[in-house]
Amino acid sequence: MKVLLLVFSSLLVTNVAKAQTTYEVLGQKPVKPAQKKLPVEAVVSSLILELQQHYVIPEVGTKMARKLKSQLSTYDTITSHTKLAAELEKDLKSVYPDKHLYVSYDPDFFQPGKEKTEAEKAENRNRELVSLKEQNFMFTDVRILPRNIGYVRINGFFVNRIEDARPTVNAAFRFIENTKALILDLRSNGGGNPKMVNLVESYFFKDSTHINNFQDGSSNKIKKIFTNPAITGGLTLSMPLFILTGKRTFSGAEAMSYDLQQLNRAKVVGDTTAGGGHLTRAFALKEGFVAEIPYADSVNPYSGKNWELTGVIPDVASLGGDALIKAQELIYQAELSKTLSDREKATILWQIDHLKASHVNQPEISLLKKYCGKYEGGSEVFLIDGALHLKNGEMDGDINKLIPINNKSFVWDENIHIEFEENVRKGLVLKFIFMGGHVREKSKIDWRFR
Structure with a gap:
């Protein structure tokens, strides 16, 4: 019996070796299972349709459509959903580097026939509210700096329900209402809801003030944006205002910086901002893909321009990390130029020296x-x-x-x-x-x- 098993094993090894030799002679290898081909044409066609209908600069949207069509054969070779989304976005931005334009794969974003119930929507809103409260509605630092300077750091305007945020915003600004000057730190603010931007801006004007315009790309219709003193709880902040900006200041945070700068209501201190002046909205594409497509432009009513691609240019340039020190120094120098008291001058000069200490x-x-x-x-x-x-x-x-x-x-x-x-x-x-x-x-x- 042992002899028969040995003979069988020997024959099996010999046959496998012969099979491998045959493949080598013929130059063939075992065939791997074919990967599933992505529905590229459906995805690209739906993206082109949304661009042509909604993109803020119609002629650029047309150029983007032509670029996508020219790359169809390249997309056909891609087998990963996320890689396809990345390639589509890269090609769109090669036509125009719009920082508000994104393509992603998110099959849960919209599922026809599977709309959320009212109970599910309420649960999502509650989860969002819990998350926003944990982040204090992005008001991450509120304090009084030496010589009664107010400091408020806002790291985003990502709030959908403005009513939820209003008590926190009002409390922050009530805390600093008696300061001699205010520094608003937007260096890490990536923007968010224009209504949240408008809420914060409204605290700095006693009367309703025309502050911005939104121009729809497809219809050219213009929506005028005004501050609204009725939503600030009766609080108006009239002290000198300094806004800190950095390279990560984007979108709605740029809007606030630019709007208040153009009205001479604030002095902007820091780095030139990222340069995103468009308003964007998410559109569901075919096969679970999603495109964030800019559909409207910000047009300032006083300059007739915005900060798209150029960024907001600061009034006083300073590296992002030094902007807070620079703003305080500007406030102290302004005080120094007005005071007549030798004792007060000595105190201000002392404070200026104190500022410099950590940067020497x-x-x-x-x-x-x-x-x-x-x-x-x-x-x-x-x-x-x-x-x-x-x-x-x-x-x-x-x-x-x-x-x-x-x-x-x-x-x-x-x-x-x-x-x-x-x-x-x-x-x-x-x-x-x-x-x-x-x-x-x-x-x-x-x-x-x-």
Whole structure:
């Protein structure tokens, strides 16, 4: 029996080897199962139809349609839904780089005959509301900066039901209503609902003000947009306004920046924005594909233009990360030009130095070593990990890291700056400079000029 099994196994191996040899001789390999071909023509035809009916610049929509038709044979070779969507979008943007134009594969977006029930719609709205509340309706930071400057950071206008957001918006602006100036931070704001934009803009005008126009691409009909003081709960913010922008500021956030800039209601500080001036809407295509197609243009009633492709150009250019510092400095400089009090001028200059502290390179270690040592009153200066630290002998040995303003001046805390001064009579002097201008001095013990 064992002999028969061995003979059978030997014959099986020999036959397999012969079969492999036969394929090699004939130059053939086992055929893989064919991948399912995508319904390219149906998808492309439906996309072309929506572009021709709705795209905001009709002649560009026609060019896009021609581009898609010319690429049909290429699309036929694609077997992945997501890859096809990406290729369609890439080819559309090669005609015109519209940042509001997208193509995706989302079979759940619209299913004929499977419309959601009212109960399902209500459940979706509730889920959305819970999510928006967790994000505080995108009002991510509201605070008072030194010298009574208000700061509000809004990271998006993605709110469909404006009534849900209004109490949060009103509370944020009530908090800063008594400030001398307001900084509105839109550097990470990617836009959203135009109605949410209009709600926020309305707080900055006492009367209804014509602020923007929306022009439909297919009909050329114009919808005029006005601020609405009736929706702000009686609150009007009239203080000087500064808007921070960055490269990620997009769409509705650009609209707000541009609108308020053109009306001279705000000064824009930061980077040139992304450059998306169109309004967009989602359209269901065939076979589960979806296209976000820009259908209308923003046209400012005062400039007759918008920020499409160019972006919003800031009044004061500053790298995105430095824009907040720059805006505060502009506010302080404006205050400085108006005040007549020497004490007030000293306080403002102190605050300007304080702003610069975190943006100055660390002084040379050799200079820092010269400041190290013991001073009158039990104060001591020393280095830890290359940074200067000060122990205050009059405050139970409290130790603070010194943040450089320049080579001889440092921030000790929110109220006090430190300055090292070489004095012919006193030697090296440690000066405590208080926000209001008061100065206390302590000489270094056993100081010798070097």
